[in-house]
Amino acid sequence: MTDAAIAPLLVAPIEGPRVTTERPLVQVTLIGVAVIFLVLFLLLPLAAVFVEALRAGLGTYFAAITEPDAVAAIKLTVLVAAIAVPANVVFGLAASWAIAKFEFKGKSVLNTLIDLPFSVSPVISGLIYVLLFGAQGYFGPYLQSHHIQIIFALPGIVLATIFVTFPFVARELVPLMQEQGTQDEEAALSLGASGWKTFLKVTLPNIRWALLYGVVLCNARAMGEFGAVSVVSGHIRGKTNTMPLHVEILYNEYNFAAAFAVASLLALLALITLVIKIGLEWRYADQIAASRRH
Amino acid sequence: MDARAVNEVNSAAGGVWPLSWTTRWDRPMHVNVQNVVRTFGVTPALHGVSLEIEPGELVALLGPSGSGKTTLLRILAGLDIPTEGRVMFDGDDALKLTVQQRNVGLVFQNYALFRHMNVLDNIGFGLRVRPRTRRPSRKEICKRALELLDLVQLSGLEKRFPSQLSGGQRQRVAFARALAIEPRLLLLDEPFGALDAKVRRDLRRWLLELHNKTGHTTVFVTHDQEEALELADRVVVMSEGRVEQIGTPDDVYDAPNSPFVFSFIGESSVLPVRVEQRKVWLNEKPLDLPASDVPNGPAKLFLRPHDVDVVDNVSGAIVGEVTVLRRHAGLRRVDLEVGAQRHRIEIELPADFSLNLASPVAFLPRRYRLYPASQALGS
Numbered sequence: 001m002t003d004a005a006i007a008p009l010l011v012a013p014i015e016g017p018r019v020t021t022e023r024p025l026v027q028v029t030l031i032g033v034a035v036i037f038l039v040l041f042l043l044l045p046l047a048a049v050f051v052e053a054l055r056a057g058l059g060t061y062f063a064a065i066t067e068p069d070a071v072a073a074i075k076l077t078v079l080v081a082a083i084a085v086p087a088n089v090v091f092g093l094a095a096s097w098a099i100a101k102f103e104f105k106g107k108s109v110l111n112t113l114i115d116l117p118f119s120v121s122p123v124i125s126g127l128i129y130v131l132l133f134g135a136q137g138y139f140g141p142y143l144q145s146h147h148i149q150i151i152f153a154l155p156g157i158v159l160a161t162i163f164v165t166f167p168f169v170a171r172e173l174v175p176l177m178q179e180q181g182t183q184d185e186e187a188a189l190s191l192g193a194s195g196w197k198t199f200l201k202v203t204l205p206n207i208r209w210a211l212l213y214g215v216v217l218c219n220a221r222a223m224g225e226f227g228a229v230s231v232v233s234g235h236i237r238g239k240t241n242t243m244p245l246h247v248e249i250l251y252n253e254y255n256f257a258a259a260f261a262v263a264s265l266l267a268l269l270a271l272i273t274l275v276i277k278i279g280l281e282w283r284y285a286d287q288i289a290a291s292r293r294h
Numbered sequence: 295m296d297a298r299a300v301n302e303v304n305s306a307a308g309g310v311w312p313l314s315w316t317t318r319w320d321r322p323m324h325v326n327v328q329n330v331v332r333t334f335g336v337t338p339a340l341h342g343v344s345l346e347i348e349p350g351e352l353v354a355l356l357g358p359s360g361s362g363k364t365t366l367l368r369i370l371a372g373l374d375i376p377t378e379g380r381v382m383f384d385g386d387d388a389l390k391l392t393v394q395q396r397n398v399g400l401v402f403q404n405y406a407l408f409r410h411m412n413v414l415d416n417i418g419f420g421l422r423v424r425p426r427t428r429r430p431s432r433k434e435i436c437k438r439a440l441e442l443l444d445l446v447q448l449s450g451l452e453k454r455f456p457s458q459l460s461g462g463q464r465q466r467v468a469f470a471r472a473l474a475i476e477p478r479l480l481l482l483d484e485p486f487g488a489l490d491a492k493v494r495r496d497l498r499r500w501l502l503e504l505h506n507k508t509g510h511t512t513v514f515v516t517h518d519q520e521e522a523l524e525l526a527d528r529v530v531v532m533s534e535g536r537v538e539q540i541g542t543p544d545d546v547y548d549a550p551n552s553p554f555v556f557s558f559i560g561e562s563s564v565l566p567v568r569v570e571q572r573k574v575w576l577n578e579k580p581l582d583l584p585a586s587d588v589p590n591g592p593a594k595l596f597l598r599p600h601d602v603d604v605v606d607n608v609s610g611a612i613v614g615e616v617t618v619l620r621r622h623a624g625l626r627r628v629d630l631e632v633g634a635q636r637h638r639i640e641i642e643l644p645a646d647f648s649l650n651l652a653s654p655v656a657f658l659p660r661r662y663r664l665y666p667a668s669q670a671l672g673s
Binding site: 194202 | 471
């Protein structure tokens with residue numbers, strides 16, 4: 001909402017009475033710097049991805065993304081997101097429900113812990129899992145003797161992805177649920193609804209758009225995550241390579257056309273995410289506003 | 295609030311209670327609160343509150359914020375649990391019942407309507423969430439919700455969403471929703487707190503009509519003494535987690551049993567005086583005010599600013615010098631400085647009463663209360 005309040009100042013007429021005392025040169029310079037920055041660091045790279053991807057023609061492009069290793073990477077990425085996102089929806093809902101609707105000891109600790117993945121380098125998060133479940137890790141011998149493979153396999157990738165994307169859902173929901181308070185739930189309980197029915201029929205509908213918003217962001221990150229997954233995946237082509245890892249491998253092999261082709265899919269995902277995000281923000285601004293801090 | 299809502303409230307008084315509802319309800323409930331204590335951590339919110347509410351009674355819990363009135367209401371609703379004490383509903387231990395089992399109709403200050411449901415679904419919610427065995431058919435729920443909508447005079451608005459209603463309309467939907475579960479007890483938390491003055495007045499009248507028709511035992515929380523006095527059969531005045539006085543509106547207004555109640559309910563003026571020889575003394579001068587049951591010594595004289603007579607005879611009267619004159623509705627408010635300490639006191643006189651600044655005025659209160667200085671608060 002502050003954006004709307006500031007906008008009239010920025011578009012104040014250069015001619016005639018002015019709202020601010022800055023000289024026109026200062027205004028033009030500031031706006032120019034912002035625009036150049038935007039083009040140089042955001043628009044140009046995005047355009048470059050698509051240009052490079054299509055440079056060798058559509059045939060090469062489709063060959064690159066239908067090649068078996070690429071298809072395996074796409075499938076793995078979708079599978080990981082399909083596990084990690086629902087898991088984080090459940091964890092995020094449970095955590096925000098607890099934090100926003102109840103008073104208990106250690107609440108602020110829990111609140112801080114949720115943010116931990118944001119403040120830890122993804123590589124470190126990956127290493128933690130190697131340390132725990134790797135061959136030389138704490139549980140390594142036990143897992144090996146039971147033939148359970150976590151590191152360099154799907155479970156490790158899923159665990160690392162869940163860890164890294166954990167805050168997205170909870171961070172959207174906690175402020176909104178705190179703002180909504182507990183009155184609706186209390187009203188439902190006093191009308192005879194059980195706790196579960198109260199959650200399904202009152203709490204969940206109240207947060208549905210913020211939840212969807214959180215899911216979209218969580219999904220984008222889950223599919224795009226590189227660092228943590230890179231440590232635990234082992235980069236086995238066609239087996240444990242996700243799309244970002246596949247892009248890296250192709251690039252390191254100087255196979256630029258194929259690298260950018262797969263990268264363009266990720267860029268496309270980012271664009272779709274952005275469109276959904278803007279759509280949600282536009283349509284349900286009031287319900288998402290409480291959580292707009294990112 | 296828009297004018298339409300106000301008109302609807304006005305016409306609400308004429309609504310007819312559907313026959314099917316009057317016959318369905320059981321006898322209104324009797325509530326007995328015994329020595330209820332509630333502490334949050336180390337902070338006590340209620341220190342031993344006892345209260346008996348007769349079936350069908352409309353009781354106001356009145357007090358400033360922090361007096362514990364909302365805590366008491368939440369304990370009755372089952373949303374909070376007392377640290378000590380008992381709550382009996384019709385002689386049964388209510389504390390053994392969960393909030394769902396208590397079957398209490400609760401209306402919140404901000405209504406807490408479910409924003410994603412239309413009016414009809416809001417009202418029918420309590421019936422829809424019942425276990426299958428006790429749940430009426432979909433058709434029956436709809437019929438009952440429509441009846442209730444008619445009762446609260448909002449027929450035709452069943453498809454609206456809460457955001458499309460005025461404050462007064464939301465309040466009445468909240469009432470209908472609470473009534474839908476056929477509650478044994480109706481609890482209202484600051485029911486008119488979020489409404490503007492005109493709608494408040496109209497809704498008060500509407501609530502009285504509704505209460506007379508449905509006959510629920512009803513408890514409402516308010517910090518507005520005017521609202522409590524106008525609506526309630528009995529008023530429970532609370533302060534700092536204790537019950538100060540329980541009585542009819544006349545009792546608490548005319549015979550407040552403590553300085554707190556006197557100054558909290560209605561307007562009051564206070565003068566420091568002495569009691570000796572069964573008389574009130576102001577600055578070594580005896581006043582024509584008997585002080586029969588107050589111990590000798592310093593005391594505070596409480597009076598209502600509008601409840602005074604100006605007298606010609608200066609001896610035996612309170613004499614003050616006019617410092618401020620203000621017009622207030624049909625009256626004139628007069629600030630006086632009394633005695634050598636120039637103690638400030640406010641009285642109200644007819645607007646046409648001729649007065650000048652700095653002129654002396656002699657008056658006597660028609661009604662007053664004396665409290666020993668040790669008991670009295672404030673100036």
